[in-house]
Structures are given as structure tokens and as C-alpha cells.
Amino acid sequence: MRDNVAGGALTEVTFYILISLYQPRHGYSIMHYIEEKTSGRLVLGAGTLYGALNTLCEKGWISGYGQSTGRKKEFLITPLGREIAQKELSRLKELTEFASEIIGGEQ
Amino acid sequence: MKKYRFFGSFLDTQEKWLNKMSAQGYRLVRTGKLMYEFESCSPNEVQYRVEFIGEKSRENAEDYRLFLEDMGYKVFYKNINLNYSIGKVRVRPWAEKGGRIATNSTTYNRELLIIEKENDGKPFMLHTSLGDRIRYYRMLRNPWIFFLVIFGAMGIFLSSIICGVFAALSLFPIAHYQLKVTKIKKELDFREE
Numbered sequence: 001m002r003d004n005v006a007g008g009a010l011t012e013v014t015f016y017i018l019i020s021l022y023q024p025r026h027g028y029s030i031m032h033y034i035e036e037k038t039s040g041r042l043v044l045g046a047g048t049l050y051g052a053l054n055t056l057c058e059k060g061w062i063s064g065y066g067q068s069t070g071r072k073k074e075f076l077i078t079p080l081g082r083e084i085a086q087k088e089l090s091r092l093k094e095l096t097e098f099a100s101e102i103i104g105g106e107q
Numbered sequence: 108m109k110k111y112r113f114f115g116s117f118l119d120t121q122e123k124w125l126n127k128m129s130a131q132g133y134r135l136v137r138t139g140k141l142m143y144e145f146e147s148c149s150p151n152e153v154q155y156r157v158e159f160i161g162e163k164s165r166e167n168a169e170d171y172r173l174f175l176e177d178m179g180y181k182v183f184y185k186n187i188n189l190n191y192s193i194g195k196v197r198v199r200p201w202a203e204k205g206g207r208i209a210t211n212s213t214t215y216n217r218e219l220l221i222i223e224k225e226n227d228g229k230p231f232m233l234h235t236s237l238g239d240r241i242r243y244y245r246m247l248r249n250p251w252i253f254f255l256v257i258f259g260a261m262g263i264f265l266s267s268i269i270c271g272v273f274a275a276l277s278l279f280p281i282a283h284y285q286l287k288v289t290k291i292k293k294e295l296d297f298r299e300e
Contacts, residue, residue, distance in 0.1 A: 011299050037181050046178045047158065047224075047233035050171060051242065072177050098248050 010088045016042060017052055017062070018085045021077040024065040025051065030075075056081070108133065108145045111191055116280065118157045118219070118247075121185075125155035125221065135223060138183045140191070140216070153223050154189075154231040161187065161218035162246050166203030168214060180222050187218035237298070241269035241291050248284035251277045 010018075019103035020033045027049055035043050044052075053075060056062045067075040077085070108127075114121035117251045117274065125143075133145035156230050172182050195216075197209040209215040223260035224231050234240045254277040 011238070011298075017132055026177065031178070042149065043232075043235065044178070044237070045233040047234035047243065048239040049237045050174050051239050052236075057184070073174075104261055 013052055015046060015088055018081055019079055021062050021075050024074045024076045026072045026074045110143045111141045112143060113141050116187055118159060122157040129153050130257055135183060137186050140186055151226055154226050156222045156233050156279045157233060158220045158222060158233060158249050159218060160220055162202040162206060164203060165213040175222055180224050183221040185219040185221050186216040194267050201253050237291050237295050244284045244287045248281055251280045
């Protein structure tokens with residue numbers, strides 16, 4: 001369950017899905033939100049998104065939201081998912097700070 | 108307009124043919140075992156993908172179909188085999204739980220999905236992340252490994268040359284999909300998605 005807390009990086013797809021689910025969304029909305037926020041750089045295939053949503057539900061990082069079943073099912077991040085996202089944000093901050101120190105100095 | 112074709116497990120060929128029909132101004136309305144019914148549309152109005160879902164249980168296949176329809180795609184079920192018998196039962200050890208016994212009323216003759224998207228000028232991909240593409244190609248490969256084992260065993264124990272030929276032929280799709288898996292895995296070593 002907490003296999004990521006130890007410190008492994010999340011995949012970009014996983015992290016973006018977690019971020020997009022700080023408010024309830026269905027699949028179509030997640031896909032377009034991520035595409036828009038990355039200016040079209042990260043476009044998720046529907047099959048990939050479907051698999052990722054199922055995996056994240058199994059892990060308990062997200063869950064189905066409201067009464068919606070079947071059609072237009074909505075998802076929302078869980079407290080465990082928030083914890084995971086928070087850890088990933090800290091990891092990325094550490095990485096970008098260090099990278100800016102080294103790479104940023106060249107400019 | 109009706110056309111009659113059978114592509115079997117040549118998914119890419121079927122996909123190319125459907126996209127060629129779309130380029131000529133025909134979109135799919137209905138599918139039968141051999142039959143594809145088209146209606147006129149503007150050339151390249153729609154794009155097609157053919158996806159193998161034979162490993163899914165009936166419930167999960169239906170759940171996936173609804174998910175794709177909610178994405179705004181049109182979805183058709185399609186058979187991968189050509190078999191008209193009614194009480195068909197197939198054992199699929201390579202499938203997920205709930206899909207290992209395939210009958211006419213569950214997943215038999217519903218092994219493929221044809222997915223149609225309105226052409227918005229962007230490429231139409233269903234599997235985009237490296238991990239998911241590996242999973243998908245493994246899913247396409249595994250039924251052939253099962254065929255290899257079954258026909259290989261029958262070829263040896265029954266001294267059947269026909270079975271041996273079938274076993275040998277299944278090596279081609281196994282190699283085809285395994286090469287894809289290996290190639291993507293190498294990328295995973297330095298790139299994540």
C-alpha cells in the first residue's frame with residue numbers, strides 16, 4: 001500500500017492524475033485537464049488512463065466519487081493519495097532546487 | 108454499403124483497412140462476423156483503432172467500452188475467430204480472473220474493440236505510457252505462448268506434423284510482440300513515460 005512512501009519517484013502520468021483529482025473529475029475531464037495544463041505536451045491515451053485509474057483505485061490513492069457508477073464515473077483523490085502527492089512534491093522541490101543550483105548557474 | 112472481410116489476429120491490417128475506408132469517405136455503422144457496413148462521410152472524418160481485449164472478463168470489457176464511449180468515441184465489438192457454433196466454450200488461462208472461461212454469452216467472439224474517433228487532426232493513440240504499452244503488448248503475446256505450448260505438446264505426443272506447424276507458426280507473433288516489449292523496456296531504463 002505505502003510502497004511509494006519510501007521514496008521512489010512517481011511516474012509523470014500518476015502524479016498528474018493525482019493533481020487533477022484534487023477536485024472530482026471523470027475520465028474525459030482528467031484527460032483534457034492534463035493536456036491543457038501541459039500545453040499539449042502530455043496527452044494520455046484512453047487505454048493508458050483507464051489502466052492508471054484502476055490501478056490507483058486498487059492502491060487506494062483515489063476512489064470513485066459520489067453515486068456515479070458506470071457512465072461518467074467520477075474520481076477523487078483520497079487522504080492517502082494526498083500524502084503521496086505531497087511527498088512527490090517535496091521530492092521534486094529538492095530536485096529542482098539542486099538542479100537550479102548546478103544548471104541554473106551556467107546562464 | 109456492405110463489405111466482407113476477415114482479418115483474424117492481424118489487428119494492424121484491420122486497423123489500416125478501416126482507416127483507408129475512412130480516407131475514401133466511409134465510416135463504420137455496424138459489424139458482423141465477416142461483414143462491415145459503412146455509410147458515407149467526409150474523407151478522413153474519423154480515425155480507427157483496433158484493440159485486443161480478449162483477456163478481459165465480460166464485466167471489465169463492458170466497463171472499458173463504456174469508459175471509451177464516455178470519452179466521446181464510438182465503439183464496436185468484433186470477433187477475432189471465425190466460428191459459428193452456438194455452445195462454444197474456450198479456456199483462456201492467459202486471461203484475467205473472470206475471463207478464463209469464454210462462452211458465446213460472455214467474451215467469445217468479442218475479443219476486439221474497434222474504436223472510432225472524430226478526426227481532430229491529432230494522432231489517435233490509446234496506449235501512450237511506456238509501462239502501459241508493455242502491458243498491452245504482453246497481453247497480445249500471451250495467447251500465442253499458450254498456443255505454442257498446446258500445439259507443441261500435441262505435436263510431440265501425437266506425432267502430429269500439422270500441430271507442429273501450428274506451433275512453429277505461433278513463434279512469429281510471439282517474436283513480433285516480444286521485440287516490441289524488449290524495445291520499450293530498454294527505453295524505460297532512462298525515460299519514464
